[in-house]
């Protein structure tokens with residue numbers, strides 16, 4: 001019952017998705033979490049170019065475990081997105097299209113998602129060994145000194161996510177809970 | 184008097200760190216299976232199935248079930264007739280963590296200083312609580328505690344007049360605010376009584392009790408059952424995407440407190456509830 005979507009996105013694909021949709025993503029995404037976001041924000045402030053062109057791209061909030069010999073990547077589940085909220089609207093304004101993480105986004109991020117016709121996916125927090133199997137290659141492209149927090153380019157295949165905030169202002173964390181709430 | 188060598192503690196702690204992160208406890212797995220039968224939401228069921236599959240992969244391939252391999256917290260029961268040779272108990276446990284996190288390819292998630300935030304690169308120091316007990320044994324209870332759920336934990340100094348209803352309202356509020364951020368389905372740990380720091384410790388300690396095991400005091404056990412039902416009526420569900428499985432269990436510990444006080448701490452644990460224990 002999952003939809004298959006290629007990333008980076010085509011705009012029509014984003015507009016066709018709705019909160020609650022289960023999606024399998026295939027293509028390229030970039031990893032970044034707290035420290036990498038902080039550095040990217042400093043670059044933006046200085047007017048310096050970012051380590052990758054964010055236009056139409058997807059950022060995955062993750063800090064993987066070290067790969068064992070023979071592994072492409074260690075366990076790689078999502079981290080809490082709200083810690084990146086402060087930096088996100090600026091990236092969305094620069095053309096970033098999607099984010100994969102877990103947990104609530106701020107009102108400001110949600111507004112920016114609608115304004116920029118972007119999308120926020122939830123991956124399953126703690127499902128890190130399973131998620132790693134859909135990561136086919138990894139390349140550190142910037143901030144190598146940050147270790148687990150470096151920016152990595154990932155080739156993914158059938159990476160399982162659920163749409164949380166769609167481009168139309170829907171929010172699964174609100175609607176899903178309302179549907180099952182009994183107190 | 185029993186003599187325990189430093190190196191034996193190092194080896195044991197290293198092994199526990201690795202196993203806790205690779206092998207999900209049977210109690211959690213059973214709770215997943217039970218929840219899969221009762222969960223009402225299709226997405227919720229899908230999440231639970233993926234978590235079961237994830238735990239299987241982690242065990243079979245000897246990899247961590249979650250990338251956040253946590254802060255190591257140890258509650259150590261040290262028999263007063265037990266003697267440790269070769270170095271300090273604290274150093275032995277930290278050496279064990281260092282070895283386990285290195286050998287096991289686990290993620291180093293500790294910064295040396297909360298302000299400078301530079302990684303210690305070996306996941307030490309762990310948080311070590313030592314309780315003196317009778318006898319000559321050394322028992323180590325360890326957990327690898329994830330940051331996501333820990334960040335959504337909370338503590339409040341209630342008034343005695345707030346009573347049981349006040350306690351319940353507060354616990355439900357903490358779970359509601361945590362929503363998806365703490366990676367539900369949760370294990371909710373509660374400490375009631377003691378004082379400011381003691382109730383937080385009780386909440387943490389309660390999480391070491393296996394899922395499904397109720398408190399020995401029937402009154403506390405009843406409160407656990409009641410709260411469990413109410414938490415699962417909040418609608419948060421697996422991963423906060425809506426559903427009827429918000430918690431796998433709730434644990435409450437109580438202790439004496441001041442006549443003017445009613446401290447309550449809620450320590451949330453995610454479904455990656457990783458515990459090991461060993462006696463030397």
Ligand code: SF4
Pocket residue numbers: 077078079125126127249250251252253328329330331332333364365366453454455
């Ligand atoms: S809260 Fe738990 S399951 Fe979620 S990412 Fe952290 S350790 Fe993993």
